[in-house]
Amino acid sequence: MALLIALITCFVIILATSQPCQTPDDFVAATSLGHIMIGGLFAIHEKLLSSEDFPRPPGIQKCVGFEISVFLQTLAMIHSIEMINNSTLLSGVKLGYEIYDTCTEVTVAIAAALKFLSKFNGSREIMEFKCNYSSYTPRVKAVIGAGYSEISMAVSRILNLQLMPLVSYESTAEILSDKIRFPSFLRTVPSDFYQTKAMAHLIQKSGWNWIGIITTDDDYGRQALNTFVVQTVANNVCIAFKEVLPAFISDDTIEIRINQTLEKIIAEAHVNVIVVFLREFHVFNLFSKAIERNINKVWIASDNWSTATKITTIPNVERIGKIVGFTFRKGNMSSFQYFLQNLQMFPSDHNKPLNEYAILLSACAHVKDSDLSQCFSNHSQKTLFYKANENIDRNFSMKNDFLWDYNEPGLVHSVQLAVFALGYALRDLCRARDCQNPNTFQPWELLEVLKNVTFTDGGNSFHFDAHGDMNTGYDVVFWKDVNGHMTITKVAQYDLKNDVFITTDQETKNELQNLKQIRSKCSKECSPGQMKKTTRSQHICCYECVNCPENHYSNQTDMDHCLLCNNKTHWAPVKSTTCFEKEVEYLNWNDFLAILLLALSLLGIMFVLAIGIIFTRNLNTPVVKSSGGLMVCYVILLCHFLNFTSTGFFIGEPQDFTCKTRQTLFGVSFTLCISCILTKSLKILLAFSFDPNLQNFLRGLYKPIPIIFTCTGVQVVICTLWLIFAAPAVEEDVSLPRVIILECEEGSVLAFGTMLGYIAILAFICFIFAFKGRKLPENYNEAKFITFGMLIYFIAWITFIPVYATTFGKHLPAVEIIVILISNYGILCCTFFPKCYVILCKQDTNTKSAFLKTIYTYSSHSADSLAMSHVSLDSTHSSNTMTSPSSGGKPAAQQKSRDLQTQALEHTFKENATSASKTWSRERNLSI
Numbered sequence: 001m002a003l004l005i006a007l008i009t010c011f012v013i014i015l016a017t018s019q020p021c022q023t024p025d026d027f028v029a030a031t032s033l034g035h036i037m038i039g040g041l042f043a044i045h046e047k048l049l050s051s052e053d054f055p056r057p058p059g060i061q062k063c064v065g066f067e068i069s070v071f072l073q074t075l076a077m078i079h080s081i082e083m084i085n086n087s088t089l090l091s092g093v094k095l096g097y098e099i100y101d102t103c104t105e106v107t108v109a110i111a112a113a114l115k116f117l118s119k120f121n122g123s124r125e126i127m128e129f130k131c132n133y134s135s136y137t138p139r140v141k142a143v144i145g146a147g148y149s150e151i152s153m154a155v156s157r158i159l160n161l162q163l164m165p166l167v168s169y170e171s172t173a174e175i176l177s178d179k180i181r182f183p184s185f186l187r188t189v190p191s192d193f194y195q196t197k198a199m200a201h202l203i204q205k206s207g208w209n210w211i212g213i214i215t216t217d218d219d220y221g222r223q224a225l226n227t228f229v230v231q232t233v234a235n236n237v238c239i240a241f242k243e244v245l246p247a248f249i250s251d252d253t254i255e256i257r258i259n260q261t262l263e264k265i266i267a268e269a270h271v272n273v274i275v276v277f278l279r280e281f282h283v284f285n286l287f288s289k290a291i292e293r294n295i296n297k298v299w300i301a302s303d304n305w306s307t308a309t310k311i312t313t314i315p316n317v318e319r320i321g322k323i324v325g326f327t328f329r330k331g332n333m334s335s336f337q338y339f340l341q342n343l344q345m346f347p348s349d350h351n352k353p354l355n356e357y358a359i360l361l362s363a364c365a366h367v368k369d370s371d372l373s374q375c376f377s378n379h380s381q382k383t384l385f386y387k388a389n390e391n392i393d394r395n396f397s398m399k400n401d402f403l404w405d406y407n408e409p410g411l412v413h414s415v416q417l418a419v420f421a422l423g424y425a426l427r428d429l430c431r432a433r434d435c436q437n438p439n440t441f442q443p444w445e446l447l448e449v450l451k452n453v454t455f456t457d458g459g460n461s462f463h464f465d466a467h468g469d470m471n472t473g474y475d476v477v478f479w480k481d482v483n484g485h486m487t488i489t490k491v492a493q494y495d496l497k498n499d500v501f502i503t504t505d506q507e508t509k510n511e512l513q514n515l516k517q518i519r520s521k522c523s524k525e526c527s528p529g530q531m532k533k534t535t536r537s538q539h540i541c542c543y544e545c546v547n548c549p550e551n552h553y554s555n556q557t558d559m560d561h562c563l564l565c566n567n568k569t570h571w572a573p574v575k576s577t578t579c580f581e582k583e584v585e586y587l588n589w590n591d592f593l594a595i596l597l598l599a600l601s602l603l604g605i606m607f608v609l610a611i612g613i614i615f616t617r618n619l620n621t622p623v624v625k626s627s628g629g630l631m632v633c634y635v636i637l638l639c640h641f642l643n644f645t646s647t648g649f650f651i652g653e654p655q656d657f658t659c660k661t662r663q664t665l666f667g668v669s670f671t672l673c674i675s676c677i678l679t680k681s682l683k684i685l686l687a688f689s690f691d692p693n694l695q696n697f698l699r700g701l702y703k704p705i706p707i708i709f710t711c712t713g714v715q716v717v718i719c720t721l722w723l724i725f726a727a728p729a730v731e732e733d734v735s736l737p738r739v740i741i742l743e744c745e746e747g748s749v750l751a752f753g754t755m756l757g758y759i760a761i762l763a764f765i766c767f768i769f770a771f772k773g774r775k776l777p778e779n780y781n782e783a784k785f786i787t788f789g790m791l792i793y794f795i796a797w798i799t800f801i802p803v804y805a806t807t808f809g810k811h812l813p814a815v816e817i818i819v820i821l822i823s824n825y826g827i828l829c830c831t832f833f834p835k836c837y838v839i840l841c842k843q844d845t846n847t848k849s850a851f852l853k854t855i856y857t858y859s860s861h862s863a864d865s866l867a868m869s870h871v872s873l874d875s876t877h878s879s880n881t882m883t884s885p886s887s888g889g890k891p892a893a894q895q896k897s898r899d900l901q902t903q904a905l906e907h908t909f910k911e912n913a914t915s916a917s918k919t920w921s922r923e924r925n926l927s928i
Contacts, residue, residue, distance in 0.1 A: 027060065027100065027115070030074065030351040034096025035436045038081065038422060039116045041109055041145025041155065042074045043067065044101040044353050046281045047248065048108070060111060063103035065281070066360060068406040069308060070147065071353050072340075073169070074099055076412045077144055078351075079339045080419035089423050093435045098140060101353070102151055104248065104279075109151045113158045116140045120438055133162045137439050141426075141446055142167065144418045148279070149173035149220035150247065156185040163444035167421060169414035172303060173220045174227055177467035184447055186468040188417040189303070189328050190496060192224050198326060198474055198494045199275060199300055200231035202501070206515040208273045209237050209541040209558075210522040214261060214286070215277040218247035224277045224302070238522065238541035240271045245282055258286055262293055272520035275300045280308045291316050298518055301325030306477055309406040312486040323479035324515070326494070328410030329472045332458045336412060340404055357403075410475065417462060417470065422446075424455040471496050478511055528555050529575040531562045547575035550737060568734045582734070585810040586742040587651050594651045597817045604644040604825060611832045612637050614839060621846045623835045626782065632676055632704075636831065639673035642666075643824045650813040659728040659744035664719045666820060667755045668712065673827065674762045675711035677786055679704040681769035684783045715758055722751035733808070741810055760797065763790050785830040792826030 029044060046065035081095045100112035117127040120137045130136055142165040146152045152171035159166050160183060168176075168187040176182050177191050203211060213228060215221035225242060232239060243261040246254045265274065274297050276283060283305045291314070298321055305311055306325025343354075364375035426435065429449045433440045454463040464470055476492040491508040492501045503509045526532055526545035531554055533546045548554050552562035553576040565572050565579035572579045587594050615633050618624050624633070642665060649662035683704075726748035733741035746752045770786035800819040807815050838846055 027111070028098060028350075029101040029353055030078065030097070030099040032078075032081075032096050032350065034085075034094040035438065036093060036426060037096045037098055037140040037438075038419070039112075039140040039143035039145075040074065040077050040097055040099035041102050041112060041143060041147075041151070042070050042077075042099060043104040043147050043151075044070050044074060045103045048103050048105055060108060061103075063101060063108075066353075066356055067280070067310075068357070068403065069280070069310065069408050069411075071357060072403065072407055073147075073411055073415050074353055075340070075343070076336060076415040077419055079336055080416045080423075083335070084419070084423040089427055090430065090435070093426070093430060095423070095426075102146055102148075104148065104151075106151050106154045109146055109155050110158060113143075113155045116143055116164065117158070117162060134442065134444070136162060137442060138162060138164065140164070141438075141441075141443050142422050142450070144169065144415065144422075146171065149176060149223075150218045152176060152185065153182070153219055156182045160184050162442075163447050165422070165443060165447045165450050167418040167450075169418050170303070170411055171220075173223045175219065175223055177469055179466075179468060182468075184444075186421075186450065186464050186470075188414045188421065188462075188470045188472070190471045190473065191467070191469050192220075193227055194471065194494075194496045195303060195326055195474065196224065196228040196231045197499065198476075199228065200235045200237060201499060202300070202324070202476070202515075203232070203237050203273065203275075204235035205501075206273075206512075206518070208518075208520040210240050210270055210273075210520050210539075211237060212241045212243070212265065212268060212271045212274040213239055213277070214243045214245065214274060216247045216279065216282065217244045221247065221277055228275065228277075236540070238539040240268050240522070240539075245278065245286075254282075254285070258282075258289055261286070262289055262295065265290075265295055265297070266293065270520070270522055271297075272518055273298045273300065275302075276305075277302045278304065280305045280310050283308070283311050284314065287311065287314055287317060287320050291319050294319070296321040298322045298324065298515070298520070303327050303410070303474070307408040307410060307488050309408075312479065312488065317486055318481040318484075322515075322518070325477045325479070325488075326474045327408070327477055328414050329475055329493075330409030331413040331416065331460075333407070333409055333412065336407075336416075337404060340407075343403075414472075417457065417472075420455055420457055421450060421453055421462070421464075421470075425450040425453040428453065476501065476512075526554075526558050528557060528559075528577040530554060531559050548572070550574055552576070553578055568732075569740070571738045580738075582738060582740045584732075584742055585739045586653055587810050587813050589652055591651075591810075593811060593814050597647060597814060597821065598651065600821050600825075601644045601647045601817075604821065604828065605641060607828060608637050608641045608644065611828075611836060614836055615832075618839050618846075621839060622848055623838050623846050632680070633832075635708075636673055636676045639669045639676070640824055640828050642669035643673070643820060647817045647820055650817050654730045654742050654744045656727075656729055659730060660723055662744070663728060663746070663752065663755065664723065667719055667759065668715055670820075670823075671715035671759055671762065672708070672712045674759060674766060675708045677789075677827070677831065678711065678762060678766040678769065679707050681766050681783060681786055682707075684770070711762055715755065718751070718755050718758060722748060722755070726751055736809070739810075741808070741812075743810075743812060756797065760794075763793050766790055767794070782831075782835075785834050789827040789830030792830070793823040796822040796826070 029042075030040075044067055045063035046067055047063070048061040049064045077099065078097065081097055084090060085094050098116075100109075100115070102109040102112065114127060117138050119126065119128055120139045127138075128136070143155070143159065144167055146155060146168060147170040149171040150173075152166065152168050153173070153176065156166045156176070163184045166185050168185070168189070170189060171187055172189055172192040172195060174191050174193045176185050176187065177193075203209075211232075213225060215225045221244065225244075229239060241264050243257075243264060245257050245261065248254075265271070276286075276299055278286065283301075296319065301323055303326055306323075306327045311317065360375075425446060429435070429441055429446060435441070451464055451468070454461060456462070462470055462472070473496050474494040475490050476494060477488050478491050480487050480489055490504075491511045492503045494501055501512065503512065522539060522542040523532075524545065526543075530545045530547055532543040534540055534543045548562035551565050551567060551572055553565060553572045554562045555577050569582055570579035571582050589595075589598075612634065615624050615630065615637075619630055624630065646662055646666040646669065649658045649665065652658070728744050728747045731743055731745035733743055767787060767790035770783045770790065772783070796819050800815065804812070804815050
């Protein structure tokens with residue numbers, strides 16, 4: 001069969017795929033006359049045929065590389081115009097078209113633009129130069145196209161001269177929204193600003209932050225790159241590499257640059273996601289070579305090629321990896337599909353692309369349907385042969401399904417919207433005009449109406465915004481391998497206004513979720529409890545993971561900073577994912593130290609009660625009487641009881657009441673205790689003072705009750721002022737990292753110090769008085785023990801100051817409790833334990849006669865000792881006198897005088913001793 005076809009092909013006539021331009025009419029790809037002519041620009045061929053002549057003569061070269069998908073877009077324009085002509089939209093007015101093939105070259109497109117601007121019905125196809133084109137009538141009223149942004153920019157600048165509307169169906173460069181530079185440009189697709197924003201959003205949502213981008217070296221590619229970089233920065237996504245390929249496939253360096261790009265992709269092993277802003281022929285060559293090198297990545301396709309059948313039919317394309325694309329919203333394709341199914345070629349048609357498609361179809365009639373795409377690609381680059389028209393027609397009609405496979409619904413719908421927009425604008429413009437006359441209106445008048453036109457299609461309303469853009473939104477598509485055939489499936493819609501992806505069902509949601517399983521990051525993901533620490537790299541996406549410090553946490557992955565816990569109420573350990581509430585601590589009742597201190601306090605209270613019972617049962621004994629009497633003893637014991645009791649206010653949860661009570665109770669009760677002991681010390685000194693002058697002074701000073709009330713009253717005033725102006729209160733100490741210490745804040749350190757200082761002054765006076773009387777009779781030597789008690793007090797409280805100042809935490813109250821117990825026990829033991837010992841163990845010395853005897857013996861012994869001391873001094877003096885040569889007769893008289901003084905001194909001491917005994921006894925009786 002193949003041999004038969006080859007023999008038949010020998011009898012064909014030669015026809016080139018695209019004839020070189022001999023006359024201006026040869027330049028037109030397809031045309032149909034009408035009252036109003038619409039121009040069209042489509043890149044039906046992918047490049048110009050390279051010329052070996054150099055320098056080549058100026059002119060339009062032959063085009064090669066037939067693009068079936070663009071050919072379909074051309075048919076979509078023709079179909080849409082026919083739909084309008086067959087409807088009542090423009091009653092009595094027929095639209096014509098004049099379509100040109102740009103061959104993906106700006107120069108060819110400019111040549112077509114110049115023909116669009118040539119004067120209508122002129123004798124020659126030339127554009128007249130005028131200062132004002134308001135009344136100039138060109139051969140077309142508007143232009144549909146072009147596909148590539150760079151071509152649209154060039155053509156639009158030329159058409160701006162007459163403000164001829166240029167409505168693009170695919171040019172998405174953001175710069176084209178600038179109405180100052182491109183006032184007559186409009187488009188039925190969104191700007192690349194939204195496409196790059198959608199891509200960056202998808203990348204960020206999928207958890208990728210380390211990607212590559214490949215684009216073309218033209219206005220479209222550079223602008224897309226710049227806009228995409230801005231969007232990635234806003235979404236914390238970094239670009240590992242940016243590769244730029246030559247814009248045109250005819251460039252000799254394109255193969256080299258593609259190989260270099262693939263080497264870069266292989267080198268960047270961490271980059272698994274690549275954004276591709278390329279044309280179809282770029283992607284075709286890139287993927288063909290990437291498949292050979294077994295490169296498997298996630299490719300994010302721009303609207304240029306996301307639905308290109310030419311790419312989906314590349315052999316083994318499924319090995320390239322996952323492909324996620326953005327394409328324009330599609331509309332109802334049923335009418336266009338019916339048009340294609342009934343498409344025929346007739347000799348009268350002025351449609352060169354349709355004719356070329358028939359040639360290619362005839363040349364590939366012998367191949368299988370699965371190989372038809374490759375056959376078209378091979379034959380479109382060279383001269384073809386075809387047979388008679390009847391065979392072409394038959395083969396042509398049999399392959400319409402193949403043609404539909406190359407349909408890109410989004411682009412076809414955009415072409416249809418461009419034609420419909422012009423149709424509805426012409427309807428509004430022609431209501432009051434006879435549009436069968438081409439001179440009725442000029443292109444700039446149509447432009448003003450077109451900017452404000454609103455129309456519906458498929459139940460949806462469409463209009464151009466202030467930038468001339470029709471923001472129809474995007475469809476997100478996945479490429480799937482189904483039984484060895486790559487299919488394109490819509491998985492979501494992108495809402496431009498709200499910047500969200502709208503999924504239609506659970507399956508499509510799962511498709512988007514599965515993207516998160518692919519890792520494309522510069523650094524390992526930081527787990528919760530860690531934060532990112534950027535390295536010296538210029539990219540913020542390259543970092544190290546460090547643990548969150550204490551009191552900081554992170555509860556998400558890849559957090560830039562750890563969050564600070566509320567230091568007052570919460571804390572967190574190192575590498576924490578959450579904050580923990582601080583535990584409130586204080587010296588609790590069940591704390592071991594608190595229990596020990598309470599036990600000591602209770603023991604002290606038991607001692608106080610026991611001493612009180614002992615003294616009560618021995619009221620009339622000299623020891624009790626010598627202690628100042630029962631009232632004084634009871635007052636001192638009550639003070640000790642209150643001091644031991646005050647320690648209980650230091651334990652447990654602090655309250656305002658306990659904070660105020662504990663210091664006040666201790667300060668007043670301890671002051672009262674010291675005041676009572678002070679009167680006792682003063683009385684002892686008075687009883688045993690043998691200096692008459694001092695004795696008279698002490699007798700005037702010694703008034704026990706006023707002394708006690710005055711000394712205690714001063715402390716009461718201090719504590720009252722303290723409570724009024726700076727009372728102690730409950731305070732939370734949050735300085736510790738993990739706990740809150742509930743404590744009593746003293747309110748005023750000055751008041752606290754004044755209270756303790758005042759007690760210390762009284763204790764020091766008491767110590768001085770007691771020290772003076774430390775040599776009393778041994779069995780009743782109360783002054784000596786008072787001295788020891790005061791020494792214990794001073795040692796305890798002097799130690800307390802630095803310890804209290806350097807201690808913090810819940811055990812701080814325990815420090816003061818310990819000092820209170822030590823000083824209280826010291827005074828209690830030194831004051832009462834010796835007396836209890838005498839009462840219980842030395843009852844024979846606890847009688848009145850034994851007491852008086854002891855006092856008398858002590859006084860007499862003190863007098864004799866003093867006298868002996870005086871006699872010894874006199875003997876020494878006498879000896880010195882006798883040895884002196886100048887003594888003369890005086891020694892005998894002096895000796896006699898000294899004897900008389902000694903006798904008088906001894907008598908005086910004895911009288912004082914007797915008087916002291918009587919005074920002491922009288923004081924004890926009065927105490928009772």
